[in-house]
Amino acid sequence: xxxxxxxxxxxxxxxxxxxxxxxxxxxxxxxxxxxxxxxxxxxxxxxxxxxxxxxxxxxxxxxxxxxxxxxxxxxxxxxxxxxxxxxxxxxxxxxxxxxxxxxxxxxxxxxxxx
Amino acid sequence: xxxxxxxxxxxxxxxxxxxxxxxxxxxxxxxxxxxxxxxxxxxxxxxxxxxxxxxxxxxxxxxxxxxxxxxxxxxxxxxxxxxxxxxxxxxxxxxxxxxxxxxxxxxxxxxx
Numbered sequence: 001x002x003x004x005x006x007x008x009x010x011x012x013x014x015x016x017x018x019x020x021x022x023x024x025x026x027x028x029x030x031x032x033x034x035x036x037x038x039x040x041x042x043x044x045x046x047x048x049x050x051x052x053x054x055x056x057x058x059x060x061x062x063x064x065x066x067x068x069x070x071x072x073x074x075x076x077x078x079x080x081x082x083x084x085x086x087x088x089x090x091x092x093x094x095x096x097x098x099x100x101x102x103x104x105x106x107x108x109x110x111x112x113x114x
Numbered sequence: 115x116x117x118x119x120x121x122x123x124x125x126x127x128x129x130x131x132x133x134x135x136x137x138x139x140x141x142x143x144x145x146x147x148x149x150x151x152x153x154x155x156x157x158x159x160x161x162x163x164x165x166x167x168x169x170x171x172x173x174x175x176x177x178x179x180x181x182x183x184x185x186x187x188x189x190x191x192x193x194x195x196x197x198x199x200x201x202x203x204x205x206x207x208x209x210x211x212x213x214x215x216x217x218x219x220x221x222x223x224x225x226x
Contacts, residue, residue, distance in 0.1 A: 043217030104156040
């Protein structure tokens with residue numbers, strides 16, 4: 001079975017500071033991992049996806065994530081936060097390669113202070 | 115433009131009433147999904163469908179029903195058996211397999 005844990009329900013950074021959102025996963029099979037972003041009252045948008053190719057994955061809006069098998073982690077980073085990055089972020093793991101079901105973490109709200 | 119349309123944006127349910135949430139996509143995707151979002155709990159899968167006329171229960175299917183009569187449509191009915199229906203409901207679609215999900219903008223369901 002797969003599961004995802006996001007460490008920290010709220011993260012606050014200053015504009016221009018490093019963003020680090022933590023995600024740990026559990027999977028009995030090689031995982032496919034995703035980060036999605038949700039702006040208020042909207043659906044989710046894909047930031048990036050890991051599918052067993054390069055361990056460092058680059059996504060949209062300057063975000064990237066590194067897959068570390070030994071640590072079962074897939075943390076999301078961005079070197080310099082912008083005000084527009086304020087949103088809720090979800091890490092997800094594929095439940096099955098056949099169905100495309102995703103198991104989502106609880107979400108992390110990113111606050112960016114001026 | 116291609117995308118997923120959910121309607122209505124806000125919906126109110128009375129005690130004992132069934133309500134239906136609409137989800138339509140024009141992306142020609144085979145797979146469609148319904149998720150429920152509660153604050154602090156992330157998204158939980160209600161039902162999913164990989165092909166027309168077929169669907170499977172997700173993790174929290176009790177009190178919900180779906181149909182998939184057309185490729186582009188996957189309506190969700192919240193029945194009176196669902197005792198805690200207040201939540202934000204998200205519909206998604208994908209081409210199938212482990213590919214990215216495209217999400218609608220959601221329906222907020224509240225109980226009167």
